[in-house]
Amino acid sequence: MNALRPVNGARRGSLARKIVVLTTVVAALAVALTGLIAWQTAAHGAEQRERDRLTRQATVLSRLPVLSEALFNGAQVLGGPDGVQLAVIAADGTVSGTASPAVDRTSTSALLAGRPVSTTGILGGRDVLLVGQPGVRGGAVVLTEPKTVVTENTNQIRLNVIAPLVFGMLGAALAGALLARRIARPLVTAAQIAHRLADGERGVPAPVDGPRETADIGRALNVLDEALARSENRQREFLLSVSHDLRTPLTALQGYAEALADGLIEPDRVAEVGGILADESRRLDRFLGDLLDLARLEADDFRLDVAPADLCAVLSEAAAFWTGLCARHGVDLRLERPAGPVVVATDAFRVRQLIDGLVQNALRVTPEGAPLVLAVRAAATGGGAELQVRDGGPGLTDDDVRIAFDHGALHERYRGSRPVGSGLGLAIAHRLALRLGAAIGVEGHGPEGGASFTVALPSAAAARAR
Structure with missing residues (x-):
C-alpha cells in the first residue's frame, strides 16, 4: 500500500522548488549576460557620446568667420568649465591654443587636407579624446577632453544598470515561484489522490481541469480508481465463490468423518461412505490444483519451452x-x-x-x-x-x-x-x-x-x- 511513498524515508526535492531554482538560475544567467554586455558597452557608449558632443562643438566653431581661442574661452566662462581644451590650426600649419601639445603632425595634415579627425592624444600627461574639424575659411579647430570624464560617465551608466538587473532577477524568481506553484498544485493533488488509492480508498475523484497534461493525469487516475474498484470486487466475489466451493466438500468430509467416528454409519454402508469421502477428496484436490495452476500462470517466472x-x-x-x-x-x-x-x-x-x-x-x-x-x-x-x-x-x-x-x-x-x-x-x-x-x-x-x-x-x- 505504501509503494508510492519514498523508500527508507528518502527525501527528494519538490517539483515546485526545482522550478523556482531553475527559473532563478535562468534569470541569473540572463541577468549576468545582459550585465556583462552592458558593462562592456557602457564605456564604448560613454566615449562615443563625448566624441559626438565634441564633434558638434568643433563643427560650430569651425564655421565661425574667424577661428579664435579667445571666443572659445569666453564661451567656457559663460557655460562653466568642463575640461574641454581648444587648439587652432592656421592655414600654414601653425598650432596654437591650450590643446596644441596633443595635436600631432598626422592629425594636422588630415585636418589641413579637409578631413575631420577623431582620435586620442596626450595632454599634460593625461589621455584625452581629440576631435578636429576643418574650418570653412581654411585652418581647423581641435577640441580635447580628458578621458577621466568618459570614465566617470561609464561608472554612472554602470551604476544605473545594476538596479534594473537586480530587480529583473528578483521579478524572474518571483514569477518562477508563482509558475511553479501553479504547475505543481495539480501534480501534488494527483499524488495525494494516488496515495489515497494506494491506501485502499476508492471513489476518489481526480480533477480533470487545467492544462492538457494534468487533465490527462486526472483522467488516468479516475480510470485507475474504477479499474481498482472493479478488480477488487471481482477478487472479493472470487474469494466468496472459492470459500463456498471449498466449504461444500469440507462439510461433507467433516460430516461423514464425524459419523464414522461416532459409529453412526451401518457396517453395510461403510464402503458407500468411503466412496463419497474419496469423491469429495478428489473434488477438493482438483479444485486446489486449479487454483495452483492459475497462480503459476500469474507468476512472472512461468516457463515456456518454445x-x-x-x-x-x-x-x-x-x-x-x-x-x-x-x-x-x-x-x-x-x-x-x-x-x-x-x-x-x-x-x-x-x-x-x-x-x-x-x-x-x-x-x-x-x-x-x-x-x-x-x-x-x-x-x-x-x-x-x-x-x-x-x-x-x-x-x-x-x-x-x-x-x-x-x-x-x-x-x-x-x-x-x-x-x-x-x-x-x-x-x-x-x-x-x-x-x-x-x-x-x-x-x-x-x-x-x-x-x-x-x-x-x-x-x-x-x-x-x-
Whole structure:
C-alpha cells in the first residue's frame, strides 16, 4: 500500500522548488549576460557620446568667420568649465591654443587636407579624446577632453544598470515561484489522490481541469480508481465463490468423518461412505490444483519451452486420450485436421494443457449423443494456426460470452442448472493462451449448436519477435 511513498524515508526535492531554482538560475544567467554586455558597452557608449558632443562643438566653431581661442574661452566662462581644451590650426600649419601639445603632425595634415579627425592624444600627461574639424575659411579647430570624464560617465551608466538587473532577477524568481506553484498544485493533488488509492480508498475523484497534461493525469487516475474498484470486487466475489466451493466438500468430509467416528454409519454402508469421502477428496484436490495452476500462470517466472511443434500431432494425442472418456459419456468425439502437418513455434506441452482444459469444460456440458469436435487448421492470413474445441451443448448467450473468461463467472451463473467444475477452467485457459502469445475467443453457438472456442497461435516469425 505504501509503494508510492519514498523508500527508507528518502527525501527528494519538490517539483515546485526545482522550478523556482531553475527559473532563478535562468534569470541569473540572463541577468549576468545582459550585465556583462552592458558593462562592456557602457564605456564604448560613454566615449562615443563625448566624441559626438565634441564633434558638434568643433563643427560650430569651425564655421565661425574667424577661428579664435579667445571666443572659445569666453564661451567656457559663460557655460562653466568642463575640461574641454581648444587648439587652432592656421592655414600654414601653425598650432596654437591650450590643446596644441596633443595635436600631432598626422592629425594636422588630415585636418589641413579637409578631413575631420577623431582620435586620442596626450595632454599634460593625461589621455584625452581629440576631435578636429576643418574650418570653412581654411585652418581647423581641435577640441580635447580628458578621458577621466568618459570614465566617470561609464561608472554612472554602470551604476544605473545594476538596479534594473537586480530587480529583473528578483521579478524572474518571483514569477518562477508563482509558475511553479501553479504547475505543481495539480501534480501534488494527483499524488495525494494516488496515495489515497494506494491506501485502499476508492471513489476518489481526480480533477480533470487545467492544462492538457494534468487533465490527462486526472483522467488516468479516475480510470485507475474504477479499474481498482472493479478488480477488487471481482477478487472479493472470487474469494466468496472459492470459500463456498471449498466449504461444500469440507462439510461433507467433516460430516461423514464425524459419523464414522461416532459409529453412526451401518457396517453395510461403510464402503458407500468411503466412496463419497474419496469423491469429495478428489473434488477438493482438483479444485486446489486449479487454483495452483492459475497462480503459476500469474507468476512472472512461468516457463515456456518454445520449439517447432506439429499441432496435428498434438491434437491427435489429445483425441486419443479423450476418446475413451467421451465414449463412456456417450459423446461423439470428432477430429478435424488437414492432411499435412501444421507447424508453429510454441510449447507443445502447454498447448496440450490448453486443449485438455477446453475439452474437459466442453465434455461437462455436452449431452449424450451430441458431438464434441477438435479441429486444427492453418491460419488464412499471416501464418500461424487455429485450434478449435466445439461442442453440441446448450451454448452461451452474448452476455455469457462477455464474461466467459472471468474467474468463476459462468460457474456462479449456472451452478444450479448445468454441470459445473471449479469455475477456474476457462480463466486458466485464457491466461495460458496469453502466455503462449495466442488469442483465445469464444462464440456462443458454433456449427454443432454449442459453444465454440478458438485459439489463434502466432506464426514462427511472430513468436520469435515476441
